[in-house]
Amino acid sequence: MRRSDVMRQTAIAAFSTAVLFLAACATTSDTPAPVTDGSKPPAEVKTDTVKPVTPGGGPSGSQLSALKDPKNILSQRSIFYDYDKFDVRDEYRALVEAHAKYLRENPSARMLIQGNTDERGSREYNVGLGQRRSDGVKRMMTLLGARDSQVESVSLGEEKPQVDGHSESAWSKNRRSDILYSGEY
Amino acid sequence: MFLRRLAALGLTLLLAAPLARAQLSIEITGAGAQRIPIALVAFAGEGALGQSLSAIVRADLERSGLFRGLEVPPLSPHPTETAKVNYAEWRSRLADALVLGSVAARPDGRFEVRFKLFDTVKQQDLSGVAYTLRKDQARATAHRIADFVYEKLIGEKGVFSTRIAYVVKRGNRYELQIADADGAGEETALASFEPIISPVWSPDGRRLAYVSFEAKRPVVYVHSLLDGKRTVAANFRGSNSAPAWSPDGAKLAVCLSREGGSQIFTVNPDGSALRRLTSSSAIDTEPRYSPDGQWIYFTSDRGGSPQIYRMAAAGGEPQRVTFEGSYNVSPRISPDGKMLAYITRNESKFQVGLLDLSNRQTQIITDSDRDESPSFSPNGRMILLATVTGGRGVLSAVSSDGRFKQRLSAAAGGDVREPAWGPFIE
Numbered sequence: 001m002r003r004s005d006v007m008r009q010t011a012i013a014a015f016s017t018a019v020l021f022l023a024a025c026a027t028t029s030d031t032p033a034p035v036t037d038g039s040k041p042p043a044e045v046k047t048d049t050v051k052p053v054t055p056g057g058g059p060s061g062s063q064l065s066a067l068k069d070p071k072n073i074l075s076q077r078s079i080f081y082d083y084d085k086f087d088v089r090d091e092y093r094a095l096v097e098a099h100a101k102y103l104r105e106n107p108s109a110r111m112l113i114q115g116n117t118d119e120r121g122s123r124e125y126n127v128g129l130g131q132r133r134s135d136g137v138k139r140m141m142t143l144l145g146a147r148d149s150q151v152e153s154v155s156l157g158e159e160k161p162q163v164d165g166h167s168e169s170a171w172s173k174n175r176r177s178d179i180l181y182s183g184e185y
Numbered sequence: 186m187f188l189r190r191l192a193a194l195g196l197t198l199l200l201a202a203p204l205a206r207a208q209l210s211i212e213i214t215g216a217g218a219q220r221i222p223i224a225l226v227a228f229a230g231e232g233a234l235g236q237s238l239s240a241i242v243r244a245d246l247e248r249s250g251l252f253r254g255l256e257v258p259p260l261s262p263h264p265t266e267t268a269k270v271n272y273a274e275w276r277s278r279l280a281d282a283l284v285l286g287s288v289a290a291r292p293d294g295r296f297e298v299r300f301k302l303f304d305t306v307k308q309q310d311l312s313g314v315a316y317t318l319r320k321d322q323a324r325a326t327a328h329r330i331a332d333f334v335y336e337k338l339i340g341e342k343g344v345f346s347t348r349i350a351y352v353v354k355r356g357n358r359y360e361l362q363i364a365d366a367d368g369a370g371e372e373t374a375l376a377s378f379e380p381i382i383s384p385v386w387s388p389d390g391r392r393l394a395y396v397s398f399e400a401k402r403p404v405v406y407v408h409s410l411l412d413g414k415r416t417v418a419a420n421f422r423g424s425n426s427a428p429a430w431s432p433d434g435a436k437l438a439v440c441l442s443r444e445g446g447s448q449i450f451t452v453n454p455d456g457s458a459l460r461r462l463t464s465s466s467a468i469d470t471e472p473r474y475s476p477d478g479q480w481i482y483f484t485s486d487r488g489g490s491p492q493i494y495r496m497a498a499a500g501g502e503p504q505r506v507t508f509e510g511s512y513n514v515s516p517r518i519s520p521d522g523k524m525l526a527y528i529t530r531n532e533s534k535f536q537v538g539l540l541d542l543s544n545r546q547t548q549i550i551t552d553s554d555r556d557e558s559p560s561f562s563p564n565g566r567m568i569l570l571a572t573v574t575g576g577r578g579v580l581s582a583v584s585s586d587g588r589f590k591q592r593l594s595a596a597a598g599g600d601v602r603e604p605a606w607g608p609f610i611e
Contacts, residue, residue: 122514123383124427159380
């Protein structure tokens with residue numbers, strides 16, 4: 001485990017160097033050069049091959065990926081918002097930074113950010129409001145070094161509430177951006 | 186006209202019309218409507234069709250809010266369209282109009298329906314029509330008869346033969362359904378475990394554009410109703426939503442986030458010829474063409490709160506249209522281009538507002554509080570909308586003057602939402 005982590009770190013470092021080099025050469029390719037040391041880059045760890053772990057329960061297994069490990073901040077995937085607000089509150093800053101770092105260190109990782117609103121108002125205007133939320137998170141990610149091509153921001157409007165209900169306690173859970181990695185959507 | 190001769194009846198009409206096979210049940214409420222008393226005598230021989238044509242015609246006309254069907258006792262001899270009408274007798278029954286008809290079986294297994302409409306006040310034969318039909322076309326034929334009667338007596342086209350589209354959500358299942366304007370004969374065009382929103386009819390009534398979330402993000406599809414085939418109209422990076430047909434059916438206006446934010450573009454229904462129309466840092470969405478194709482009305486929060494704007498259909502400097510209140514969205518232009526229906530927030534209530542584009546006067550025409558997605562009937566007389574009553578999504582229809590209302594709810598449970606009234610079909 002530890003040994004493979006070290007190998008992975010090495011791979012990431014080599015990878016990042018390669019990406020920086022390629023970027024310096026002003027390449028337009030989005031596909032990173034293949035890693036040749038035989039170890040898989042983490043982004044290719046398909047999340048569906050990882051044994052699901054119930055957050056907060058059960059023993060942690062050796063196959064835990066950083067993205068799913070409930071002890072890892074990367075397993076936190078939702079950012080909640082105040083009513084009619086789009087700015088990411090300070091309490092979510094560390095979360096966004098951790099995901100941006102992950103993207104930076106894993107150039108083949110791909111992220112989908114889904115913006116959501118509460119149920120009030122026009123469905124289509126809410127698609128626009130949710131988009132503003134996910135665009136905001138994407139902007140933070142790219143300012144923190146993630147590449148534009150790694151992150152897609154979309155909106156689900158009011159269509160996918162986390163909690164059904166017609167009160168502020170439900171609405172506050174539904175005004176959110178959700179972060180998904182490829183393989184999870 | 187009849188309407189002018191009639192005194193306001195000041196009645197509240199409350200009738201639940203149970204419809205055979207109908208998934209949507211309709212409840213009508215309204216006060217002070219001026220309604221033409223009309224006698225619809227059972228068509229001689231209509232029993233052979235398995236349903237009563239005259240009853241369907243009567244239900245159609247009553248749903249318009251402009252007619253009141255009279256109870257007609259058994260008559261002997263039973264009058265048909267060939268009978269000589271005793272106008273004085275029908276006037277004594279308080280009928281201003283009378284429909285007589287008959288159904289005859291043809292040797293080829295089909296049926297022939299003949300009917301005539303009479304103005305009992307002017308003592309005039311207003312003519313009629315003969316239809317040849319299969320038994321399974323009885324409802325459609327009754328709607329055509331109702332359209333004929335409506336147009337003769339009201340002076341504008343009836344919408345009884347038109348269709349509506351809407352989405353029913355049951356648990357986590359979403360169904361895009363098409364039904365007759367009376368809620369009968371529903372068919373499911375698409376079923377999905379992900380949301381479906383914003384269906385809109387192509388001007389020829391053969392296709393629907395809508396937004397489906399089956400790809401975990403909104404994508405605009407065009408769906409042919411004849412063969413059930415669908416094509417992707419907008420599946421760009423980001424969100425693709427809010428489709429609207431140009432009046433000639435050649436283009437869709439859509440809201441895309443592919444270049445950041447939510448901006449209005451036009452695209453051909455096959456996904457080609459993408460063109461950006463708005464350039465703002467605001468949310469620009471919910472485009473709708475004016476019926477003459479000159480303008481696109483849309484929702485934008487460029488002024489700080491969501492309001493309705495319009496711009497030339499090819500793009501251009503937008504002009505603000507709504508000014509009252511801090512939340513005006515979902516613009517829909519009436520078929521004659523004179524009125525704008527939209528959703529307005531009043532304190533915490535979302536209601537249908539109507540703006541007269543010539544004199545700028547506004548009025549709120551609903552008394553519900555969670556209204557969404559207004560849609561004009563093709564004759565402009567009614568507005569179909571989604572609302573919530575008793576925690577359940579239902580469809581509601583309100584006359585453009587706000588006086589007359591209907592509610593349509595799914596008999597089999599579930600939330601009904603996202604209605605769109607289809608065009609006239611020739």
